[in-house]
Amino acid sequence: MGREAILISIRENKPTLLPLPDIDLNAFSEETNLAERFKDNVKLVGGRIKEIALADLDREIKEMFPNAKQIVCELENSSLGNISIFENTDPHDLALIDLAIIKGDLGVAENGSIWISENQFTLRALPFITNDLAIVLSKEAICLHMLNAYELIAQRERNFGLFISGPSKTADIEQCLVIGAQGAMSLTVYVV
Amino acid sequence: MSHSKKAEIFNKNEAKVNWHDKALWYVREKRDLSAHKVQGWEYLRELASGIKANVLSNLDEYLIQFEKNAQKNGIKVHWASNAEEHNIIVNNILAEHNAKKVVKSKSMLTEECHLNPYLESKGIEVIDTDLGERIVQLAKESPSHIVLPAIHKTKEEVDILFQEYLGTKPNFGNPEYLTHEARKHLRDKFLKADAAITGVNFAIADTGGFVVCTNEGNADMGAHLAKVHIACMGIEKIIPKEKHLGIFLRLLARSATGQPITTYSSHFNKPATGKEMHIVIVDNGRTEQLSREDFRASLHCIRCGACMNTCPIYRRSGGHSYDATIPGPIGSILSPGMDMKKHSSLPFASTLCGSCSNVCPVKINIHKQLYKWRQVIVKQQKQPLLKNSILKIAGVVLSKPRLYSLSGKSARFILKKAPKFMIYNRLNTWGKARDLPEVKNEIFDEWYKKRTKNG
Numbered sequence: 001m002g003r004e005a006i007l008i009s010i011r012e013n014k015p016t017l018l019p020l021p022d023i024d025l026n027a028f029s030e031e032t033n034l035a036e037r038f039k040d041n042v043k044l045v046g047g048r049i050k051e052i053a054l055a056d057l058d059r060e061i062k063e064m065f066p067n068a069k070q071i072v073c074e075l076e077n078s079s080l081g082n083i084s085i086f087e088n089t090d091p092h093d094l095a096l097i098d099l100a101i102i103k104g105d106l107g108v109a110e111n112g113s114i115w116i117s118e119n120q121f122t123l124r125a126l127p128f129i130t131n132d133l134a135i136v137l138s139k140e141a142i143c144l145h146m147l148n149a150y151e152l153i154a155q156r157e158r159n160f161g162l163f164i165s166g167p168s169k170t171a172d173i174e175q176c177l178v179i180g181a182q183g184a185m186s187l188t189v190y191v192v
Numbered sequence: 193m194s195h196s197k198k199a200e201i202f203n204k205n206e207a208k209v210n211w212h213d214k215a216l217w218y219v220r221e222k223r224d225l226s227a228h229k230v231q232g233w234e235y236l237r238e239l240a241s242g243i244k245a246n247v248l249s250n251l252d253e254y255l256i257q258f259e260k261n262a263q264k265n266g267i268k269v270h271w272a273s274n275a276e277e278h279n280i281i282v283n284n285i286l287a288e289h290n291a292k293k294v295v296k297s298k299s300m301l302t303e304e305c306h307l308n309p310y311l312e313s314k315g316i317e318v319i320d321t322d323l324g325e326r327i328v329q330l331a332k333e334s335p336s337h338i339v340l341p342a343i344h345k346t347k348e349e350v351d352i353l354f355q356e357y358l359g360t361k362p363n364f365g366n367p368e369y370l371t372h373e374a375r376k377h378l379r380d381k382f383l384k385a386d387a388a389i390t391g392v393n394f395a396i397a398d399t400g401g402f403v404v405c406t407n408e409g410n411a412d413m414g415a416h417l418a419k420v421h422i423a424c425m426g427i428e429k430i431i432p433k434e435k436h437l438g439i440f441l442r443l444l445a446r447s448a449t450g451q452p453i454t455t456y457s458s459h460f461n462k463p464a465t466g467k468e469m470h471i472v473i474v475d476n477g478r479t480e481q482l483s484r485e486d487f488r489a490s491l492h493c494i495r496c497g498a499c500m501n502t503c504p505i506y507r508r509s510g511g512h513s514y515d516a517t518i519p520g521p522i523g524s525i526l527s528p529g530m531d532m533k534k535h536s537s538l539p540f541a542s543t544l545c546g547s548c549s550n551v552c553p554v555k556i557n558i559h560k561q562l563y564k565w566r567q568v569i570v571k572q573q574k575q576p577l578l579k580n581s582i583l584k585i586a587g588v589v590l591s592k593p594r595l596y597s598l599s600g601k602s603a604r605f606i607l608k609k610a611p612k613f614m615i616y617n618r619l620n621t622w623g624k625a626r627d628l629p630e631v632k633n634e635i636f637d638e639w640y641k642k643r644t645k646n647g
């Protein structure tokens with residue numbers, strides 16, 4: 001039953017060992033403006049993107065989200081947060097959060113996604129349960145494609161992390177794209 | 193009931209069939225646009241196929257490695273030979289936590305194992321949280337497509353369904369209103385859930401982590417709120433190294449919907465403090481498929497749905513006509529391996545045009561495998577029922593049964609040689625009520641004569 005039976009059955013039925021292909025990264029290299037490509041793709045996937053000076057961050061966010069009342073901010077260089085969360089905070093308490101502001105580690109130009117990880121936010125539920133999400137990303141931290149991205153995040157502490165690309169969405173009703181399914185209703189990326 | 197009979201039922205509503213056909217073809221076109229933007233796309237497919245072939249040839253070692261690394265990170269690993277064992281394991285985990293309310297994100301494996309009815313029989317509420325899956329769950333149906341579960345439903349049908357179950361106002365099928373009402377309804381379910389069940393898109397041997405991809409964020413809403421997360425995976429979901437995700441994630445969403453990547457590609461490596469994370473590794477007929485040399489490559493499948501979107505038969509017969517957990521071309525290779533008797537008509541639900549193999553991101557030779565299944569089935573099952581259905585199947589969905597039953601090659605030839613507008617324009621779309629234009633017949637005749645001449 002279970003484990004042993006499965007492993008035995010695989011051994012009996014698997015083909016002779018085939019080699020793991022080598023990956024030639026040169027096949028994917030391209031001359032391109034990473035920042036522009038990234039920007040276009042963030043928009044393509046339904047996100048907003050703005051290049052700003054770090055000093056203007058709070059003003060920019062306030063302007064973009066004038067009605068946000070409950071704000072969790074996981075950045076040192078912003079004073080907008082008015083709700084503190086800790087590792088032992090019950091994630092259910094985040095249900096009424098209007099806005100979460102977190103740091104992104106890495107942007108991927110080919111698809112407009114951003115790697116964010118638990119190392120940058122206290123509770124895993126935060127970027128999903130918040131109504132709006134703002135990610136602050138350094139303009140130096142943009143790579144071309146996913147293979148580059150995995151090289152760059154290879155040394156991280158592995159707990160939980162994700163590539164996030166735009167706001168939550170669905171086209172499950174007659175293929176009509178609707179923004180705001182079960183996760184955050186909007187994603188705004190601030191490139192600093 | 194055979195595929196042809198079920199397809200006939202679906203074809204009764206012509207307007208809906210036409211819509212279904214066009215909607216899926218549109219998704220196929222989006223896939224093309226998106227794929228063409230990627231430098232090295234064909235090379236990516238080759239790599240993905242090569243990696244999957246290596247995985248199958250070393251699957252036992254990779255699974256052991258995965259288990260060891262996952263356990264090191266505090267994830268609990270379970271193994272299930274079949275659907276029944278899988279369901280028992282899941283139920284036992286839930287029972288340990290006295291979990292009565294469960295939210296589930298998309299997992300074709302749990303569909304295959306019929307987990308929902310099993311858990312419901314134990315008094316557990318299971319809510320499917322992907323919008324499309326929630327729609328079919330409320331309608332007491334099964335998904336008709338692996339990526340677009342409710343593609344067979346019109347917005348007006350969803351409107352009526354939601355009025356009945358979610359108390360929404362009549363709205364002439366407004367997708368935005370309906371989606372946001374579903375969001376409220378599902379939020380409540382997420383907040384009250386005791387446990388979350390998700391599928392697994394990729395499990396990584398060298399880290400012991402796994403990746404779940406969604407557009408809605410439902411897998412994450414479930415997994416991060418509930419105290420227990422159970423992820424269920426078939427043995428073939430393993431990939432050797434984390435860096436290989438760089439290949440598969442570039443292919444998956446582009447092939448599926450034409451998006452450059454899914455909204456959320458979540459990497460789970462460790463349970464959060466104070467929470468539990470379980471993985472159930474399931475065989476359920478997969479090692480048997482592994483033993484079949486001709487059909488083994490079907491286990492490469494990453495469930496993108498591209499072969500369905502492109503298939504002229506699928507588009508005009510609907511997912512339910514296949515009466516199988518995985519419909520469409522890939523389902524027609526997988527299902528006979530699970531239950532040959534029940535699914536013997538499926539390999540015939542194809543023109544063998546090869547479009548499926550052309551779009552498949554992991555380069556499964558789908559149409560060749562369909563052809564091979566036909567040979568196996570004809571040899572093994574000589575009863576008249578089947579002979580009849582061979583003739584009927586293509587005939588119901590296509591228009592000239594005699595022509596198309598002669599040889600799979602003939603249909604493929606026509607599709608390859610005919611200009612695109614002939615294959616895909618509205619008049620010539622495969623449909624019961626439509627005759628293919630005579631010119632096709634001529635092409636076929638000419639070709640056939642030439643073929644016989646040249647031996």
Ligand code: SF4
Pocket residue numbers: 447492493494495496497498499500522548551552553554555556558
């Ligand atoms: S067989 Fe290929 S095209 Fe079809 S769902 Fe699987 S991966 Fe996608």
